[in-house]
Amino acid sequence: MALPSETFLRAGSRCKRLLLTATLLASVAADELFLYPENLNRVLGTSIRWRVYGAPTGDVNFTWYRGNGSIEANMLVSYTSSPPSWIPGPVNTGRENVTEQGYLTITELEFGDTGDYTAVVASTEGSQEATGQIQVWEKLFQPNITVSTASVVEYVDIVNFTCQPNNTSDLQIQWYLNYFPVSQGYQWALSSDNRTLSGWVSRSQNGPYYCEVSNPATSQRSTFQNLQIYYGPDFIDMNSIPLLHLGTIKAKLGSSINIYCQTVSQPACLYQWLLNGTALATTNSTLSIRSMSWEDVGTYRCIAENPKTQLILYSTVTLKVYEPSLPILKPPYAISQRMVVFLSIGVSLILLSLIGTFIFHLLS
Missing domain, CATH: 2.60.40.10 (Immunoglobulins)
Incomplete structure (x- = not known):
C-alpha cells in the first residue's frame, strides 16, 4: 500500500x-x-x-x-x-x-x-x-542583497535589486516588498534566475525589500533594504488670514496678513514669492505682512520647486484694500417738464370751470 x-x-x-x-x-x-x-x-x-x-x-x-x-x-x-x-x-x-x-x-x-x-x-x-x-x-545561509541606488524619483528612476545566495546548490529565489511577494508584471521585471529585480517605484514603496532563498527543506531571507523616494509637488494649496475668497484677499490698511503656500513633496519644496512680478526676499512657505500699506496691494505669486524631482508649481492670489459698502439713498421724486405743463393746464381749466360756474350762479 x-x-x-x-x-x-x-x-x-x-x-x-x-x-x-x-x-x-x-x-x-x-x-x-x-x-x-x-x-x-x-x-x-x-x-x-x-x-x-x-x-x-x-x-x-x-x-x-x-x-x-x-x-x-x-x-x-x-x-x-x-x-x-x-x-x-x-x-x-x-x-x-x-x-x-x-x-x-x-x-x-x-x-x-x-x-x-x-x-x-x-x-x-x-x-x-x-x-x-x-x-x-x-542548510541555506543568509543571502546578500544589493541595490543600484538607494534614492530614486517616483515613476521616473529604475532601481535594480540583486540577490546573491551564499550556497551553490539548487535553490529558489523569491522577492518581497512590505512582506508581500513581488512577481513580474507591468511594474517589475525579473531575470531568468530571479536573482535581479528591476522596476520603478511609487512613494508608498519605500520598503522593506528583501529576497528569500529556499529549497524543499528550509529557507533564508536577506537583510532589509529600504529606499529614499522623491516625489511631488502634486499641487499647491493657498490659504490666508484674513480668509481667501475666489483668489482674492481683502484687508484693511494697517492690518496684519499671512498668506500660506502649502505643498506635499519629498524633500520639502523651495519657495519663492513675487509681488506684481517682482521677487520678494521671503523664501518660506508663509508670507507675512505686519502692517498693510498701499505698497502691499497687488498680485502675489508663490512658486514651489522640488530640487530632486525638478517639478515646479505656482499659484497666485490678489490682495486688495477692504472698502466697506455705503448705504444706497433713493433720489427724491422728480416730475418732468412735460408733466408740469400738463398739470398746469389741467389746474387752469379746473379753476376756469369753477369760476364760470360761480358767475353763472350769481347771475341766475
Whole structure:
C-alpha cells in the first residue's frame, strides 16, 4: 500500500547545516506495516528515527536495509528479540542502529544518507516489508542583497535589486516588498534566475525589500533594504488670514496678513514669492505682512520647486484694500417738464370751470 508524501517542513535553527526532508513510500506484504520518520528535518550531527507501524508483537526480528529491497549486501542492522541481540550489516557505518521496537536511528546525518530504506519484520506469522525514502538538503545561509541606488524619483528612476545566495546548490529565489511577494508584471521585471529585480517605484514603496532563498527543506531571507523616494509637488494649496475668497484677499490698511503656500513633496519644496512680478526676499512657505500699506496691494505669486524631482508649481492670489459698502439713498421724486405743463393746464381749466360756474350762479 502506498502512502502520500509527507509535506516538506522547514527547520528554524540558524546553527543547522543540513536539513532532512523525508518522503514516505510504503509497500508490501502486509497492509498494516508502514514506516514513518519521527522527525522530518534534521541537521548534520543529529539523528533521525524511523518508526515502524503495524508490526506484530511477540518474538519479532527487525532488519533494516539501505535501498529499495532486502538485499543482504545492503543490510544496515538487524535486531532479534529472543534472545535480544543486534547484528550490524555490511553497510553499517556505526551511525545506524535499531531499537527494541524496531525503530531505525541514524546519527550525524550526511548527504550520502539520502535514498531508500527498507524494513523487514519477521515473526511466526510470516514476513512483512516496507520501504521509505529520505532526502538530505543543504542548510541555506543568509543571502546578500544589493541595490543600484538607494534614492530614486517616483515613476521616473529604475532601481535594480540583486540577490546573491551564499550556497551553490539548487535553490529558489523569491522577492518581497512590505512582506508581500513581488512577481513580474507591468511594474517589475525579473531575470531568468530571479536573482535581479528591476522596476520603478511609487512613494508608498519605500520598503522593506528583501529576497528569500529556499529549497524543499528550509529557507533564508536577506537583510532589509529600504529606499529614499522623491516625489511631488502634486499641487499647491493657498490659504490666508484674513480668509481667501475666489483668489482674492481683502484687508484693511494697517492690518496684519499671512498668506500660506502649502505643498506635499519629498524633500520639502523651495519657495519663492513675487509681488506684481517682482521677487520678494521671503523664501518660506508663509508670507507675512505686519502692517498693510498701499505698497502691499497687488498680485502675489508663490512658486514651489522640488530640487530632486525638478517639478515646479505656482499659484497666485490678489490682495486688495477692504472698502466697506455705503448705504444706497433713493433720489427724491422728480416730475418732468412735460408733466408740469400738463398739470398746469389741467389746474387752469379746473379753476376756469369753477369760476364760470360761480358767475353763472350769481347771475341766475
